[in-house]
Amino acid sequence: MASEPRAAAPSLWRDLAGPAPRRAALDGDADVDVAVVGAGYTGLWTAYYLLAADPTLRVLVIEREHVGFGASGRNGGWCVGELAAGFDHLAAAAGHDRAVATLRALHDTVDEVGRVIAAEGIEAGFAKGGTVRLARNGAQAARQRDEVDHHRHLGFGPEVVRLLDRDEAAAHLAATDVVGGLRFGPTAAVQPLELVRGLARAVEARGGRIVEQTAATAIGPRRVDTEAGTVRAPVVVRATEGYTASLAGHRRTLLPLYSLMIATEPLDDDRWASIGLRHRETFADDRHLVIYGQRTADGRIAFGGRGAPYHWGSGIRPATEHGSAAHDAVEATLRELLPQLEGVAVTHRWGGVLGVPRDWFPAVAFDRASGLATAGGYVGEGVAAANLAGRTLAELVTDRPGELAGLAWVGHRSRRWEPEPLRWLGINAGLALSAAADRAEARTGRAGWQSRLLARFVG
Template sequence: MGCPLRSDYRSLSLWHETADDDWAPRPALPGDRDADVAIVGAGFTGLWTALYLARADPTLRIAVVEAESAGFGASGRNGGWASALFPASHASVAKRSSRQKALALHGAMRASVDEVLRAAEEEGIDARAAKGGTVVLARSRAQWTRARAEVAEARAWGLGEDDVRLLDAAEATGVLAGTRVRGATYTPDCAAIHPARLVRGLADAVVRRGVALYEQTPATRISAGTVVTRHGNLRAERVIRATEGYTPTLDGERRRLIPVYSLIIATEPLPADVWEQIGLRRRETFSDHRHLVIYGQRTADDRLVFGGRGAPYHFGSRIRPAYDRVPAVFDALHATLVDLFPVVRGAAITHRWGGALGIARDWTASVGLDPTSGLGWAGGYVGDGVTTTNLAGRTLADLVLGRDTELTRLPWVGHRSRSWEPEPLRWLGINAGLRGMTWADREEERTGRPSRIARLVSPFIH
């Protein structure tokens, strides 16, 4: 999938280093081969799909090709949220389908959080998971306005406090003692996980079930019935694209999804007295209601992992190892973390990393299979893929097997986003939008009112 092959996988992130895995690549594709189902990409999407297919029909010949080693990309180095977040609002999903179908998709996402945990346990994978939910702080008057609006919208959709609820300042601080807290929203539908342990466990699980996993086998082109790789052609009746942020490296796919980088830092393990001041006693994941996304979790070994947007989109959808580490963004993340929790000012930052996530032009994830060509796909998760990939994998398995199920009738199935604009338009638009969200947050800090800038730049990134 375009990136230079490497062998020092443990250096990619905290998760890669602490996955209790030597990351030794499995053998590459040994020349031309035939299969019933070919899957391109051994991240969460590809591996969940392979797992559910192998469970459903052990006689299927399933082959997965991976450019590097399973879990190399976003699946192995994300923020570790297995959440029910879907990268499109209920209203936008309903506009393309119906209110009932939008709610069905939301319900499926909620159920998928538990399915991730159940499937991991069934396969003997210790993902260091804790389902503590997510707390999203409101730390300004404008953020508090958005928090209340979010809960009011949920109630208008018939969703109760078991789905999302509003916390006042005292309740919010009791969960997470950030600075300047006015309140928060809370949902139980999220688990903190160690993503690399999960993705590596899935790779082992599919191989145990007879799936052929060919690593260090970059695919260069996908067409009906064939995956062209550097080591030969993989022929199959069904071909599934599961390449997410690396999709632009495939011939003819440069404008399908764009890679946008998200960067993360991690502290050393923090002592008990520091955690007593911060909170997160159930390992809740956390964020706040600013425009430029931030996210964090308390790890099983008591580190703070904290990430966010802010890195630029690179012209021509380029993906480079150098883009994983941007010192200015790491410094900004650290400053934000200390602003949230001054008690961690002296804590050492032991790990800094990043990676590319995939975004469709309408910011809507999709999954599907063209029965005529046999080409399937899933992706465009906008960074909310840990759980969504599981739903995608189960859905793709049903589609490949020709099943008509509740999953195959969900409204994201068969959705096709339009292509991104050619360069330099997308470079200008995306980076203007990202920069604008930073300005919007500063405007709100200064005025206390919802940002006018956010309304102006929103069309560039939605």
């Protein structure tokens, strides 16, 4: 794993949270029971639940930069109980019953995150207001009707998801061109950096050790090689998500895809009265090129979207995070969605990479013979899913399998991404096709050939 610096753009979350004390780097060889590579949500939740299950474990978390450097500290703050992989995908891989159980576990995970936040005294602004996803043309409304019908067929009631008529949707969020929407209940808004920092403190309070500024150069059975020494452990957990491609032998395992964010200055009460989000609902619409937003605890809008180009060779370029044409597009989208923001300043621009498996299917795995464990591939849905993954790994590693060990993602293996130039061509063509499908649907109100081709591309 190369050690070039990767300076992150200053996010709203970092400015609100303030500086954090830095932890020492590894200072030589170490022998522990569990070595975890990556101090983001996946690694820290895994460490947390391992120590909860067995406080005698010697758990060492190894972080190249600092706690929450990656997507865990920069994301949109959606703790949402769903996966990018749809139900049909889960069921095809693992069977109907395991797929339903996985969805139920994800729904329940939002409350589990809230429970830990309260129990550990983490000031993360947790607010379970659900998600309002607007329909802004006929094609989006049709997809939402199908989605709700599918949930009903699976046995999920309106407390999980329900359709909204135009007036109900606009009462949640007074956006332009609203024709309807849906409300998805298992979602909370959080301050993601405060969550990951608080989780790190909780791991340390339970006896875990975290080292920062320690680059893993190789991960193998029962050992992690770093620039500062070798860590030997019967169990090694890879929790590197969007940065997995920079590990030797993993260039095509998870694709790093950029998602970019902006934040406004705090809005006054009159402005909020004209917009809505009274319960701090997270919000989006049903376009293909994903957008997402939340009302922050201090009264701003934090808003993000996809569309930044994929870089050749699974490259990560910090310059992309510091302000780009893609940021301009994200801001233009927000202002088109909410013209009430005229005259409101955007104070922050930042971004980061999320980890995308070839089939969009996250996975949790533990091979007892080699001692290697992995979890990830959340495609941007990791705030809640990483908690469930951490609990699942804790069951598997401690050999105390419960209900989580039978979920659909356990043991799943995605095929590798294509080599370049196919990867670069395919991903950037997919991004362009998503934008074209959205433009066509906005113009005609119907799903056209672009949308049908896109469904085949991502499926």
